[in-house]
Amino acid sequence: MPEFAFSRLRRSPDVEAPNLQAWDATDELLVRQALAAGVPGAEIAVIGDEYGAITLALADAGCCGVRVHQDLATGRRALERNAAALELSGFASHELDASLLKGARLVLLQLPKSLAELEEVADAVARWAAPDVVLVAGGRVKHMTLAQNEVLGRSFARVQPQHAERKSRLIVASGALAVPAQPPYPQRAEHPEFGLTLVAHGGAFAANRIDIGTRVLLEVLAGEAGSAAQLRRSARLEPESRRDHAELQNSSGVMPDESQVVIDLGCGTGALAAYYALHHPEARVTATDRSASAVASARETMIANGVADRVTVTHDDAGSDLPDGAADLILLNPPFHLGASVHTGAATRLFAASARLLRPGGALLTVFNSSLAYRPELSRLIGPTEQLHRTSKFTVTRSIRR
Incomplete structure (x- = not known):
């Protein structure tokens, strides 16, 4: 199967500029990890896919039924526009709730900037996804901290950072822990x-x-x-x-x-x-x-x-x-x-x-x-x-x- 054409993705309607692009190496690593895992598309949830790079690369590889949550309205519209331009479908957008995560065995996450957001996401995955869910979180090395591992450790028994590649790194979290009666947010x-x-x-x-x-x-x-x-x-x-x-x-x-x-x-x-x-x-x-x-x-x-x-x-x-x-x-x-x-x-x-x-x-x-x-x-x-x-x-x- 030919490699996905990440370079065809656009950020619009978000700001376009020569120093800004619609994907990074973390997106590519997360896609590679998902395809290697062999999990069906209907059991995959994607969170934080800024302009649709992860979701559309999976759709292009034949993964059908992927669920995706994007916080930003601009990201949601960019995903729709990029999907139309590349003639790709087979995914569904959701809010960060049970409908996104129910039955999910693999969750792909672009690490958010704030630890609070990461805590809310990790709790949601442990709370609503399948008992054997694996959360794979990725980010640019320069923006990653040990505190992120600690936050993931509140919701998962095993948190394993991977070797860095192309200035990006993945963290694999598994063994979902019991969650409190009430979510930590709002x-x-x-x-x-x-x-x-x-x-x-x-x-x-x-x-x-x-x-x-x-x-x-x-x-x-x-x-x-x-x-x-x-x-x-x-x-x-x-x-x-x-x-x-x-x-x-x-x-x-x-x-x-x-x-x-x-x-x-x-x-x-x-x-x-x-x-x-x-x-x-x-x-x-x-x-x-x-x-x-x-x-x-x-x-x-x-x-x-x-x-x-x-x-x-x-x-x-x-x-x-x-x-x-x-x-x-x-x-x-x-x-x-x-x-x-x-x-x-x-x-x-x-x-x-x-x-x-x-x-x-x-x-x-x-x-x-x-x-x-x-x-x-x-x-x-x-x-x-x-x-x-x-x-x-x-x-x-x-x-x-x-």
């Missing part, structure tokens, strides 16, 4: 300084903490909430005409709550969306993220804060399923990593998405590391941009859609 934490409860699955950025960038943006929102409340009190004292209503909108930079459409773009665990919904009860808030782990976390966060009936949470790529020109306000704490690579392309995609989603005159509030100097790009893609707040590390800006 986990929750109280943040009384903002009146928030955050709930997080293992793969969610910053776990159940408030990361420093989100914290700075929340502080700005807290200040603006007071200003908006004052505006609402004034509005109740003296009814306005439509013209007065527009002047009120322009002076505050946001619409009054009863007609305000707000998007938390790249919502993570949903801190910004939950806080905004708590302080603007009539606003229509949507929280969206490309990570399934983040979306599951955000839904739990909305329930924990009593705003689940007022916040819609969606799994999406840069708000691509949301209508153009409908948002009055977008809240954004953009990432500056793509996988293990430092790359500003992810933020640029979200800035461009904001320009599409905002109505003319709508506002984008974003926070970013000051060293990244995004302000000129925000002005170019969206419109006039002003600095609202700056700390030693982070800057918060407001951009008005032209």
Whole structure:
């Protein structure tokens, strides 16, 4: 059988760049291990297959019925596009649950960046897969640590690192241990300084903490909430005409709550969306993220804060399923990593998405590391941009859609 054409794979709709590719040596090692094991496709589960390299190579080799879980919406769409381009099928996508793992005797895993995510995955495999399941986890040697072996050892009796090849290494875990009655995730934490409860699955950025960038943006929102409340009190004292209503909108930079459409773009665990919904009860808030782990976390966060009936949470790529020109306000704490690579392309995609989603005159509030100097790009893609707040590390800006 000819070797699979990994070079034909593409990352789209994720960022494409000369220094970024849709597969690595770890994918190839995992495929080779699976084919050598001779396990039927229907008994194989693949987790963390970024752009479909593992799943499609197995399909190309005749493995039918492979189940796959990808955290990112961009990865799921890339798998669909690559499968269509290569005319391959015979696999099914699942969430990280029993439907993915029931009866699986071989699980292939691209090691996640966080130990928490690895712990949640290892527990899920031990909890739901076949009793004799073998978990083969792989990663680039430079990103691997002994702590990963320790985490796997909590769910498996035998954890055996293999020899490195082409700067990648596999770890074979077997002998699934008894699992606790309740899974280790999601986990929750109280943040009384903002009146928030955050709930997080293992793969969610910053776990159940408030990361420093989100914290700075929340502080700005807290200040603006007071200003908006004052505006609402004034509005109740003296009814306005439509013209007065527009002047009120322009002076505050946001619409009054009863007609305000707000998007938390790249919502993570949903801190910004939950806080905004708590302080603007009539606003229509949507929280969206490309990570399934983040979306599951955000839904739990909305329930924990009593705003689940007022916040819609969606799994999406840069708000691509949301209508153009409908948002009055977008809240954004953009990432500056793509996988293990430092790359500003992810933020640029979200800035461009904001320009599409905002109505003319709508506002984008974003926070970013000051060293990244995004302000000129925000002005170019969206419109006039002003600095609202700056700390030693982070800057918060407001951009008005032209």
